[in-house]
Amino acid sequence: MAPNYANGNAYGLPTSSYNNRAANTSLAETLLSALQNLLRQGRRYWNGRGRIVAGNLAMQGAHHVSRNLVPRRLLSFPHLLVALWMLVMLYGERWTFTSKVQSCDWDHWEKWPAGATPHRLIFVADPQLIDPHSYPGRPWPLNPLTYTITDNYMRRSYRALQKELQPDTVMFLGDLFDGGREWSTAHGGFEEPEWMKGERPADEAKYAKQWSKKYGEDFWLQEYARFGGLFYDNWRLGGLFPGKWQRGKKIIPSLPGNHDLGFGPGVKPMVRKRFSAYFGETNRVDVIGNHTFVSVDALSLSAGTHQKMERADLSEIYKPVHDFLGEVKGTKRRLAAKEVRFWRGESEDLSYNHKVEDISDASFKNLPSLDQGEDGPDFPTILLSHVPLYREPGTPCGPLREHWPPAKPPKGQTTPVKPDMRNALHISAGYQYQNTLTEEDSVRLVKSIGNVVHAFSGDDHDYCEVVHSSSKDNVREITVKSLSMAMGVPTPGFQMVSLYNPIDENGKSLSRDSKPTLQTHLCLLPQQLSTFATYAVLGILTVVILVIRAFLVPALNLQPFALDGLPPSNGAVLPTHVKAKFEADPEEGYGLPTSGHSTSKFLSARTRGRGASITNGAARGNSPNTKSGKWGWGETRGPRIEIRRDVWDGGRSDGTLWQAARRPTWRSALQSQTALVGREIWTTTWRVAWMALGFYAYLTYKG
Incomplete structure (x- = not known):
């Protein structure tokens, strides 16, 4: 089948x-x-x-x-221009940072009594590492280049800061990342609530879904490592030991910014937990240089007074900071007491009596405590908040603000113009930001913390110094410039703070006449745009100089730089003639040239009727063609040399190309000189361009 x-x-x-x-x-x-x-x-x-x-x-x-x-080429004029470019770029990319920071040395502005040993601290604000959130519409090659240039600027600034100033403490004032709040967490809880959807700006909204899918916990960890490469790895350049009579070197980056967490109701608890897990508690108290620094997560605090409180329960966001402020005075006193015990040579922690007693008889009312109440030591307190405290609109920021200098007061007026809207910090709010805290939150901060003598903030990217109203205890606040060149302020900078507060054995200040225990100085960094403008001007001058030189080469009979048209210095790459010695053929009665003659010459005149040929230097047999004729004429008559065109280029590479001599005319001479000038312009410009760009690429790669 x-x-x-x-x-x-x-x-x-x-x-x-x-x-x-x-x-x-x-x-x-x-x-x-x-x-x-x-x-x-x-x-x-x-x-x-x-x-x-x-x-x-x-x-x-x-x-x-x-x-x-060869020396003539290495020491030529274009290479001298390359050397000039290298010096200019070394200054613009390296030396200028050191020079700027050296001009801010502590000794140039500190005014303490002789023999004082101040604690030297530096505030760094808004490094705000550029990431896909910063310029979402830019094409691929531009974004990585922007990351590299801005990171190099901060790296060079921070290296110079550490090497030249050697601060005892470095503290960051928030906005460590630009899009830190946008990168999802590994444990969920990242989605925006329904009542916040639709508030994102239109230019960001179209990228939000892409960010959520493409960037997550792994990307955030890469950004964390990038931050560490910039600031943690270079922190040791300032030395591992603090100044005299200082307790230790510190770097404290735990204060968050709205680009790290969001603002108010937009703060996501899971994002905040991730931030505090890697950078430290967002609400904390540190005793530094006999001063108490209180860092407050003002972003989460703002959720407690936000208008959206009526639409949702935001207690998960603001409750931790409310709890912190409720206990902060006691925390300050305990930490101050520990500091005083250390300087007295005692144990910083309390020792308890060891005894055994029945639990029903045990009493916990009279336990020893470091908090001695209002009578205990309490150092001058410095408030740190990423968002500035509230002030009336138009409150001038002072002469150090770069965006707009103060308005000129009318004739006869000695006080600053107020309101001065251009010089003032602009008060506004929007999606995930608010330029100042509310008046309610600002007063709450100052009153809850107590004994606040100074405040420092970030967020605005430019310098602003104000003295607040009596409702905020007339606190002086400085908003610190951003360290980054990409934050809209041409001249980045950082804030230097010198702390000197000698105390007695009980922690009371020995400073007489209530003199300030804190001095500050704004240190300005190089203007990168000015550096780029210098490169542009030098580039134009370089081209002009090279064009002028190219025209002078034929006019003054100077040595041309272009190799085209130059006579060969050491002969051609391949020989133009080959010496060979051949034995005479007795039967035929003639022989090939001896070693003293070139194979390109005719054979001996004692020839017979049949021709002979040579291919690749070897003698061939007689040609079967018996037609008579002169040597070199006809396809099969006379000696032939086979030239391999893939081996010999006709002498073009070394200038040995043979041409019949011709009588020069004015037109041919002009064409020759024009060609020479064109070759000089192209060759010299290209040589300077690729060597200068290569050196800049090397400096950029090295950071």
Whole structure:
């Protein structure tokens, strides 16, 4: 019985499956055959002409390099311009940072009594590392280049800061990242609530879904490592030991900004937990230089007074900071007491009596405590908040603000103009930001903390110094400039703070006449845009100078820089004649030239009727053509030399190309000089350009 192939083939497989397998097998065999054929052709080419071409290119490259590595070329005018470019770029990319920071040295502005040992602290505000959130519409090559340039600027500034100033403490004032709040967490809880959807600006909204899918916990960790590479790795450049009579070197980056967490109701608790897990508690108290620094997460605090309180329960956001402020005075006193005990040579922690008693008789009312109440030591307190405290609109920021200097007061007026809307910090709010805290939150901060003598903040990117109203205890506040060159302020900077508060054995200040225990100084960094403008001007001058020089070369008969048209210095790459010695043929009665003659010359005149030829330097047999004629005429008459065009380029590379002499005319002379000028302009400009750009790329790569 014949097999039934109605639903299959002879192999028992369905027809469609069999055909697909056959098609796949055929395609694989075709690709394999094509690959094998390509390899064979490549091997054949290499064993034939490829090896010769490669050798020729190597010889020409070596010859070209040898022609450039001579003193006349190395010390030529274009290379002097390259040296100038290198010096200018070294100053613009390296030395100017050191120079600027050196001008801010502590000794230049500190005014403490002789023998004082101040604690030296530096505030860094808004490094705000550029990321995909910063310029979402930019194409791929520009964004990485922007990351590199801005990171290098901060790295060079921070390195100079550490090497030259060697601060005892470095504290950050928030906005460590630009899009930190946008990158999802590993444990969920990242989605925005319904009542906040639709508030994102239109230019960001179209990228929000992409950010949520493409960037997450792994990307945030990469950004954390990037921050560490900039600031943690270079922190040790300032030395591992603090100044005299200081307790230790510290770096404290735990204060968050709205770009790290969001603002008010937009703060996501899971994002805040991630931030505090890697940078430290967002609400904290530190005793530094006999001063108490209180860092407050004002972003979460703002949720407690936000208008959206009526639409949702935001207690999960603001409750931790409310709890912190409720206990902060006691925390301050306990930490101050520990500091005083340390300087007295005592144990910082209390020691308890060890005894055994029945739990029903145990009393916890009279336990010893470091908090001695209002009578305990309490150092001058410094409030740190990423968002500035509230002030009336138009409150001037002072002469150090870069955006707009103060308005000139009318004739006879000695006080600053108020309101001064241009010089003032602009008070506004929007999606995930608010330029100042509310009046309610500002008063709450100052009153809850107590004994606040100074406040420092960030967020605005420019400098602003104000003295607040009596409702906020007339606290002086400085908003610190951003360290980044990409924050809209041409001149970045950082704030230097010198702390000197000698105390007695009970923690009371020994400073007489209530003199300030804190001095500050704004240190300005280089203007990167000015550096780029310098490069642009130098580039234009370089081209102009090279064009002028190119016209002077034929006019003054100067040595041209371009190798085209120059006579060969050490002969050609390949020989122009070959010396060879051949034995005479006694039967024919004539011989080939001896070693003293060139093979390019005619053979001896004692020839017979049949011609002879030479191919690749070897003698060939007599030609069967018996027609008479002069040597070198006709296809089969006379000696022939086969020139391999893939080996010899006709003498173009070394200027030995033979041409018949012709009488020069004014037109040909003008064309020759014009060609020489054109070659000089192109060759010298290209040489300076690629060497200068290569050096800049090296400096950029090294950071």
